[in-house]
Amino acid sequence: xxxxxxxxxxxxxxxxxxxxxxxxxxxxxxxxxxxxxxxxxxxxxxxxxxxxxxxxxxxxxxxxxxxxxxxxxxxxxxxxxxxxxxxxxxxxxxxxxxxxxxxxxxxxxxxxxxxxxxxxxxxxxxxxxxxxxxxxxxxxxxxxxxxxxxxxxxxxxxxxxxxxxxxxxxxxxxxxxxxxxxxxxxxxxxxxxxxxxxxxxxxxxxxxxxxxxxxxxxxxxxxxxxxxxxxxxxxxxxxxxxxxxxxxxxxxxxxxxxxxxxxxxxxxxxxxxxxxxxxxxxxxxxxxxxxxxxxxxxxxxxxxxxxxxxxxxxxxxxxxxxxxxxxxxxxxxxxxxxxxxxxxxxxxxxxxxxxxxxxxxxxxxxxxxxxxxxxxxxxxxxxxxxxxxxxxxxxxxxxxxxxxxxxxxxxxxxxxxxxxxxxxxxxxxxxxxxxxxxxxxxxxxxxxxxxxxxxxxxxxxxxxxxxxxxxxxxxxxx
Amino acid sequence: xxxxxxxxxxxxxxxxxxxxxxxxxxxxxxxxxxxxxxxxxxxxxxxxxxxxxxxxxxxxxxxxxxxxxxxxxxxxxxxxxxxxxxxxxxxxxxxxxxxxxxxxxxxxxxxxxxxxxxxxxxxxxxxxxxxxxxxxxxxxxxxxxxxxxxxxxxxxxxxxxxxxxxxxxxxxxxxxxxxxxxxxxxxxxxxxxxxxxxxxxxxxxxxxxxxxxxxxxxxxxxxxxxxxxxxxxxxxxxxxxxxxxxxxxxxxxxxxxxxxxxxxxxxxxxxxxxxxxxxxxxxxxxxxxxxxxxxxxxxxxxxxxxxxxxxxxxxxxxxxxxxxxxxxxxxxxxxxxxxxxxxxxxxxxxxxxxxxxxxxxxxxxxxxxxxxxxxxxxxxxxxxxxxxxxxxxxxxxxxxxxxxxxxxxxxxxxxxxxxxxxxxxxxxxxxxxxxxxxxxxxxxxxxxxxxxxxxxxxxxxxxxxxxxxxxxxxxxxxxxxxxxxxxxxxxxxxxxxxxxxx
Numbered sequence: 001x002x003x004x005x006x007x008x009x010x011x012x013x014x015x016x017x018x019x020x021x022x023x024x025x026x027x028x029x030x031x032x033x034x035x036x037x038x039x040x041x042x043x044x045x046x047x048x049x050x051x052x053x054x055x056x057x058x059x060x061x062x063x064x065x066x067x068x069x070x071x072x073x074x075x076x077x078x079x080x081x082x083x084x085x086x087x088x089x090x091x092x093x094x095x096x097x098x099x100x101x102x103x104x105x106x107x108x109x110x111x112x113x114x115x116x117x118x119x120x121x122x123x124x125x126x127x128x129x130x131x132x133x134x135x136x137x138x139x140x141x142x143x144x145x146x147x148x149x150x151x152x153x154x155x156x157x158x159x160x161x162x163x164x165x166x167x168x169x170x171x172x173x174x175x176x177x178x179x180x181x182x183x184x185x186x187x188x189x190x191x192x193x194x195x196x197x198x199x200x201x202x203x204x205x206x207x208x209x210x211x212x213x214x215x216x217x218x219x220x221x222x223x224x225x226x227x228x229x230x231x232x233x234x235x236x237x238x239x240x241x242x243x244x245x246x247x248x249x250x251x252x253x254x255x256x257x258x259x260x261x262x263x264x265x266x267x268x269x270x271x272x273x274x275x276x277x278x279x280x281x282x283x284x285x286x287x288x289x290x291x292x293x294x295x296x297x298x299x300x301x302x303x304x305x306x307x308x309x310x311x312x313x314x315x316x317x318x319x320x321x322x323x324x325x326x327x328x329x330x331x332x333x334x335x336x337x338x339x340x341x342x343x344x345x346x347x348x349x350x351x352x353x354x355x356x357x358x359x360x361x362x363x364x365x366x367x368x369x370x371x372x373x374x375x376x377x378x379x380x381x382x383x384x385x386x387x388x389x390x391x392x393x394x395x396x397x398x399x400x401x402x403x404x405x406x407x408x409x410x411x412x413x414x415x416x417x418x419x420x421x422x423x424x425x426x427x428x429x430x431x432x433x434x435x436x437x438x439x440x441x442x443x444x445x446x447x448x449x450x451x452x453x454x455x456x457x458x459x460x461x462x463x464x465x466x467x468x469x470x471x472x473x474x475x476x477x478x
Numbered sequence: 479x480x481x482x483x484x485x486x487x488x489x490x491x492x493x494x495x496x497x498x499x500x501x502x503x504x505x506x507x508x509x510x511x512x513x514x515x516x517x518x519x520x521x522x523x524x525x526x527x528x529x530x531x532x533x534x535x536x537x538x539x540x541x542x543x544x545x546x547x548x549x550x551x552x553x554x555x556x557x558x559x560x561x562x563x564x565x566x567x568x569x570x571x572x573x574x575x576x577x578x579x580x581x582x583x584x585x586x587x588x589x590x591x592x593x594x595x596x597x598x599x600x601x602x603x604x605x606x607x608x609x610x611x612x613x614x615x616x617x618x619x620x621x622x623x624x625x626x627x628x629x630x631x632x633x634x635x636x637x638x639x640x641x642x643x644x645x646x647x648x649x650x651x652x653x654x655x656x657x658x659x660x661x662x663x664x665x666x667x668x669x670x671x672x673x674x675x676x677x678x679x680x681x682x683x684x685x686x687x688x689x690x691x692x693x694x695x696x697x698x699x700x701x702x703x704x705x706x707x708x709x710x711x712x713x714x715x716x717x718x719x720x721x722x723x724x725x726x727x728x729x730x731x732x733x734x735x736x737x738x739x740x741x742x743x744x745x746x747x748x749x750x751x752x753x754x755x756x757x758x759x760x761x762x763x764x765x766x767x768x769x770x771x772x773x774x775x776x777x778x779x780x781x782x783x784x785x786x787x788x789x790x791x792x793x794x795x796x797x798x799x800x801x802x803x804x805x806x807x808x809x810x811x812x813x814x815x816x817x818x819x820x821x822x823x824x825x826x827x828x829x830x831x832x833x834x835x836x837x838x839x840x841x842x843x844x845x846x847x848x849x850x851x852x853x854x855x856x857x858x859x860x861x862x863x864x865x866x867x868x869x870x871x872x873x874x875x876x877x878x879x880x881x882x883x884x885x886x887x888x889x890x891x892x893x894x895x896x897x898x899x900x901x902x903x904x905x906x907x908x909x910x911x912x913x914x915x916x917x918x919x920x921x922x923x924x925x926x927x928x929x930x931x932x933x934x935x936x937x938x939x940x941x942x943x944x945x946x947x948x949x950x951x952x953x954x955x956x957x958x959x960x961x962x963x964x965x966x967x968x969x970x971x972x973x974x975x976x977x978x979x980x
Contacts, residue, residue: 365630369589380622385648386615392546395611395655399549402659410659414652421648425625425641433629433637467546474548 007065010072013053013080014120020046021113028106036104043109044091047084047116054080064126068188071126074476075328079123079255086247086335087116092451093343094240096444100351103148103238111148112244114141119252125259128177128187135173135220138252139166142245146237158236165219165229173216179209189264196267210268213260214275221253223309224282234302239349239356242298243342246305247335250312254331257316262324269319276317277409283310284413288420298356300423301341304382307420308334311397314413318400325473326396332469333381333393333462340378340455347371347444347452361427363436371442372431374456381459383424384417389462392470482539482555485523485565486603489515489572493595500588512576512591519598520569526562532962535559535970537608537672545612550667554609559967560736560818561605563960564729567825568605570949571725572598575718577942578833582717582840583631590631593623594718601726605733610658610669617730618651624719624727632714639707639714646707650697654734657690661742675741678979684746691739692754698731701754701791702761705784712780713845717836720776724783724828729821732790736814736971740794744975747798754795759900761788766907770914775835775845778915779828782871785904786824792901793817793886797972799893807972809892814968815961816885822960823870823878823953830867830946834860837939838919841932847918851925856932861920863935863943868916870950872909878953 008015024046028039054077062073090112098104118137125131143166147159181187183205184195196206215226222230234242261272287307294300312334315327348355348364355361365372381390394417398410462469492515500508531538537556545553557565575594583590600623603616621644628640658669660683665673679687697704708728712720740747747754762785769781794817797810837860838853839845854861870877873884883904890898924930935943953960 365586365589376622385618385622387619391615391618395659396549398656399659399662402656403663407656407660410656411653414656415649418645418649418652422641422645425644428625429629429637429641432626433640465545467548470546470548 006067007063009057010059010063010065011070011124012057013050014117014124016053017046017050017113017117017120020049021110021117024113025106025110028110031106033104036106039106039109040091040095043113044088046113047088047091050116050120051081051084054084064190068190069127069130070124072124075258076123076255078472078476079251079328080120082332082335083116083119083123083248083251086251086339087112087244089339089343089451089455090240090244090247092447093243093339093346096448097238097240097346097349101149101238103240108145108148108240111141111145115145115244116248119248119255122252122259123255125256126189126263128180128189128264131256131259132170132174132177134252135256136170138249139170142249145241145244146233148241149238152236152238154236155238158233161229162233169216169219169226172212172219176209176212176216179205179212183209189259192264193266196265206268207271210265210271211275213265214272214279217253217257217260218279220256221250221309222306223279223313224286224306227283227286227306230306231299231302234305235296235299235356239298239342239345239354243339243346246301246338246342250305250309250338251331251335254312254327257327258324261316273317273319276313277406280310280313280317281409281412283307283313284416288416291420291423294423295359296357297345297361297427298342300358301338304420304423305338307416308382311394311413314409315397315400318404318406320400320403321477322403322474323397323400325470325477326393326400328477329396329470329473330393332473333389336455336459336462337378337381337390340374340452340459341382343448343452343455344371344375344378347448348442350440350443358427358430360438361430362434362438364431366436367439368442371452374453375431376428377456377460379424379427381463383421385421387460387463389459389466389469391463392466396470480541481522481525482541482557482602482606485519485526485569486555486599486606488522488599489519489595489602490599492516492519493592493599496588496595497592505584505587508588508591509576509580512595513573515595516569516573516576516598520566520573523566523569523602526557527566527963530559530562530963532559533966535966538562540608545609549611549669551611551669552609553612554670555606555612556608557606559964560971561733563818563822563963564605564726564733565602567729567822568598568601568726571721571825571829574829574833574942574946575721577938578721578836579716579718580938582836586630590627590718593627594722597623597627597722601730604730608671610661610671610674613671614651614655614658617654618648620727621647624722627719628711628715631716632719634714635710636714639710642707643711646697646704650694650704653690654694657687660687671737674738675974677742679743681745681749681980684743684979685749688739688743688746688750691734691743695731695734695739696757698734699728699787699791700731700784701757701788702765702784703757705761705765708784709777709780712783712832713774713776717832717839720832720836721829724779724832725825728783728787729825732787732794732817732821735791735794736818740797740975741971743979745978745980747795747975751795751798754791755799755897758788758792758795759897761785762792762904763900763907766904766911769911770907772911773846773848775838775847775915775919776832778847778911779831779835779871782908782911783824783828785908786820786828789883789886789901789904790817790820790824792897793820793882793889796890796893796897797975800889801972801976804892807969807976809889810972811965811968812885813889813893814972815964816882816889818882818964818968819878819953819957819960820882820886823882823950826946826949826953827867827870827877827879830863830943830950831871833942833946834864834867837935842928847915849926850919850929851922852920852929853932854920855924856929857934859940860935860943863947864920865916866947867943867950868912870954872912873905876951876954878950878957881954881957
């Protein structure tokens with residue numbers, strides 16, 4: 001059998017990022033703390049380069065390479081670009097925060113870039129093994145990042161939980177994949193898909209495989225009842241890491257759902273649809289109800305993430321092209337809002353002080369009307385109130401479920417989003433209606449202020465004119 | 479010229495400009511700037527009335543542009559005889575809100591003024607929107623500035639009141655959203671309100687849609703028994719907030735009834751009109767008793783608003799009974815037109831009443847009726863105005879309050895004697911609670927030192943109340959121009975409503 005050299009071109013961005021990670025790792029060895037910003041700039045350059053390469057190698061028809069294990073299609077291109085974008089924003093937001101906490105080390109950048117690489121592989125996976133490979137690269141790097149602040153016992157605890165629960169989830173996923181392999185005789189998504197649509201879907205092994213895969217995915221997404229790790233990790237990790245965990249990996253998780261469930265197991269829609277309905281309903285209910293009781297903002301946002309994941313699933317479970325694009329729109333919008341919310345915590349934090357409780361936001365309108373307004377927009381967007389972009393995300397997923405006749409699901413989702421509105425309003429109440437107790441001036445770097453403002457303004461502008469982003473999400477769906 | 483867009487965006491952009499200017503200029507300039515924006519907006523809105531074609535029910539001043547083509551959502555504006563007067567009312571009222579906050583608001587003036595200007599644009603947007611998503615966006619978005627206004631500049635229990643206000647209305651509107659999405663798929667992926675009007679819908683779906691709409695609009699009106707947010711919101715809101723709430727926001731709910739419920743689900747409305755009539759009559763009779771025992775002036779006027787809005791919904795939903803009995807829409811048109819006039823008139827009167835209470839509160843820092851007495855001795859000019867508006871509130875002939883109520887009661891006689899009897903009781907109860915309050919506040923001996931030290935209205939306040947008094951009088955003595963504007967639209971609405979869509 002002759003060894004055929006695979007076509008490397010579609011995977012150029014991945015190859016570039018991997019190379020650059022090694023470069024950053026080596027270069028960082030020779031830098032003193034004073035010159036650490038070179039690492040920072042190199043990392044940003046990596047993301048920029050990857051973005052350029054991704055655009056250059058994009059293809060409108062799916063391109064397969066590495067014996068069909070890797071796919072380069074337009075959905076992947078768009079998702080990757082948003083992963084770079086949010087990671088780049090994470091770097092900007094967290095720079096000062098990390099310096100103040102003595103965490104501004106090469107490890108942070110290398111690990112983050114490794115996670116980005118893992119996410120890219122996930123996004124482009126067309127094979128169960130590729131998905132697993134990407135997922136593990138992402139997870140292991142993230143566990144190390146959660147534990148980055150090694151003197152903090154709460155961070156170590158969070159990392160431990162994350163690692164153990166993540167390992168269980170991976171085990172579930174692998175078990176499901178092995179059953180799938182047993183039933184179909186292939187690891188390739190395209191072949192699995194054709195087997196599922198042609199063969200008898202009553203195959204009990206196939207359904208068992210599906211159950212385990214859905215459990216594994218729900219774990220990774222942090223959906224109820226597999227959500228226990230989310231609040232602890234969000235609260236325990238340094239805010240800069242939480243900022244990262246809550247944004248880009250959600251986009252990758254969406255890609256994983258699409259690749260596995262839709263592209264691989266689309267023929268089993270009737271089966272996974274019911275499972276996702278249960279998971280989505282539970283996530284929306286539990287996430288919104290428990291968030292009300294939180295006093296720690298990071299923890300509150302963690303529960304809010306759980307409910308957003310439920311909403312995101314509403315789009316996917318519709319099983320229509322409109323639904324998938326609605327889900328994609330939702331996840332991108334969510335990443336945007338999450339960046340703004342956690343970014344605001346970082347903005348208000350300073351050396352030796354974490355602004356991560358609700359009380360810390362008291363009277364923000366007096367201290368800085370502009371950033372209070374940005375947070376106001378973010379909170380209303382998360383609650384789904386127009387004219388912010390969060391409303392269109394909800395509108396899109398709701399119309400997806402109404403279209404397939406699940407009106408009750410839409411009603412349930414909106415009722416709990418009203419309950420959810422309460423805790424977002426409470427944040428605004430602290431910012432606008434209470435007197436400031438902490439009157440220390442808000443000091444932060446100019447680039448952070450500028451990007452933070454842009455982030456909030458974009459949430460508002462997309463709320464007034466969401467057309468481009470919606471059209472983009474629709475155009476990349478088959 | 480895109481007149482409607484101008485009326486919507488001018489105050490919104492003006493509000494943003496006020497916010498932006500606040501760093502560089504004094505509060506005094508901010509006030510003048512806000513006043514200028516609101517005045518210009520009103521002037522710009524006037525051509526809507528003067529170039530309005532009374533002879534047609536078609537939408538006028540239509541603007542249409544693609545907004546989100548993938549979901550077939552359009553930036554589609556237009557007004558008819560129902561929405562146009564309400565837009566003018568909104569632009570008119572905002573001027574008084576800006577003027578009323580002139581001296582009292584000292585804290586964060588720019589934010590206060592900007593909130594009201596932005597809210598004005600959004601409320602006008604609700605009235606002008608012909609695309610239901612656009613409608614919904616404005617409908618929800620205006621909650622944000624109101625939430626802020628009550629929360630920042632409100633009274634001691636402002637946080638409770640404003641969160642209750644927001645959640646109550648938000649809860650109502652989400653059902654509206656689901657209903658709109660459902661209709662979108664029924665209407666072959668169109669969000670246009672006029673397409674919804676033309677839809678054929680089965681009875682079961684109509685009933686469900688009816689209730690989804692009813693929750694949204696009944697909360698906003700507010701109808702008994704979902705009115706409990708209103709007294710809290712009114713009492714805690716600053717004067718300007720109360721004026722906007724009473725004069726405009728309540729009308730938005732009533733507007734929803736004629737724009738959405740009646741034309742889209744007429745059969746369900748026919749089937750369930752007894753429910754609305756019952757809720758309206760309870761509001762008129764029971765809430766009037768509740769108003770009678772209030773100690774707080776603002777609360778009393780808030781309850782009186784609920785009772786008056788009961789008249790509006792009663793006027794709308796008697797249509798079906800009248801048509802059934804008489805077979806003609808002429809009698810029913812009287813009720814609907816009466817209800818619409820009542821909406822405009824209540825905008826003037828309740829706004830003026832809240833402004834009056836606000837002026838007393840600014841001087842005494844109390845709204846309790848028992849803290850007052852003999853105000854007429856120290857504030858004669860004010861007392862004259864207050865008495866006049868109280869009389870109008872009670873439905874004195876010659877004032878605008880009389881016209882609408884009279885038309886609705888007259889029309890009620892065609893529907894059912896008891897409807898008319900119960901509705902007419904309001905003339906007695908309304909007079910009782912309003913005039914009893916006036917008696918306790920204005921007349922009698924000077925009650926305490928604080929009242930003795932009161933100063934009468936200044937020029938600004940006299941101008942505000944004088945203008946409103948003139949409006950109440952003109953509409954009361956000569957309502958014909960307003961009725962002419964509405965006539966074609968109302969007839970078309972009724973012809974549409976009495977045709978089954980099953």
